[in-house]
């Protein structure tokens with residue numbers, strides 16, 4: 001059994017009651033940084049138990065957000081948390097289980113000392129890992145104790161490294177383009193994966209930012225001809241509806257996306273006005289959406305492979321609109337084991353592009369622009 005003891009971060013001195021004392025701004029910032037380090041260290045407890053006091057709960061919530069978990073509030077971790085409480089919380093755990101407790105001093109320091117026989121002194125925001133090799137709690141081993149200052153340094157050094165600071169820096173080398181000229185990192189790291197994380201949902205706030213990015217796209221005459229039918233997988237009925245209009249080749253991987261979406265263009269803003277640039281503008285909005293998504297480490301895979309007429313029927317899309325594409329959105333999975341061989345190959349294949357000279361002309365049609373040189 002692996003136990004993590006986290007003392008809450010720096011809290012305000014005064015509040016209406018001790019219970020209501022909140023983390024200070026600095027306390028919040030430091031815990032958020034520590035939480036990111038915990039995620040990078042691969043700390044993945046099965047549960048996070050927190051004292052109900054606000055400063056502990058806020059600390060636990062920041063950690064839970066970084067580890068994509070939920071917090072379990074329990075009176076047992078409140079003031080006076082002791083061996084008996086610990087025994088009752090861990091009684092049903094197996095040898096391989098990991099649990100985190102977020103609470104207060106002196107309890108946290110005392111417990112770590114009692115479990116390990118080491119005189120442990122935990123600062124606010126400090127984290128101790130205690131491994132329990134046997135069945136009883138008293139033969140614990142203090143594996144490490146990370147002081148908040150060390151978390152600060154670890155978080156700061158990660159920030160200093162350009163790649164580590166960007167979630168999308170996890171791009172496999174085969175997918176990073178060999179660019180002829182320097183590009184913005186977001187553009188370099190965008191690609192269309194087929195291996196999506198089957199459990200990590202897109203948080204509502206993240207999804208809203210992604211859609212907001214589309215909303216603020218440019219469009220011809222500001223007509224904003226884009227519409228999106230959006231189904232997070234939590235809404236199974238809606239998700240399956242979009243899945244049902246995808247072509248067969250896309251279903252094996254798109255079914256694991258966190259969100260499925262259809263894009264629809266307003267083709268006839270007025271009965272006599274065919275909007276020639278509607279598809280262009282929807283594409284532009286989608287491009288912004290895809291880039292904003294990547295900023296959150298959410299990847300997009302666009303699809304022409306769906307049945308527009310079926311989509312029109314399923315959603316009763318009016319005649320003046322045209323279903324254009326489907327999009328799968330989700331966090332990427334590095335685990336390719338469950339993918340079909342053909343998708344596994346695709347996930348590892350290098351990305352290909354034509355040369356700039358095949359697409360950038362001047363002087364005459366298909367004549368490579370004179371400023372291109374050898375690009």
Ligand SMILES: Cc1cc2nc3c(=O)[nH]c(=O)nc-3n(C[C@H](O)[C@H](O)[C@H](O)COP(=O)(O)O)c2cc1C
Nearest residue numbers: 190191192193249250301302303304305306325351
């Ligand atoms: C409008 C559009 C339609 C696409 N349709 C499909 C599709 O139906 N199935 C699929 O697997 N990929 C589809 N793709 C993804 C492309 O194959 C992919 O973008 C292209 O191969 C370039 O790879 P990259 O996005 O990784 O750079 C589509 C992309 C776009 C923009």
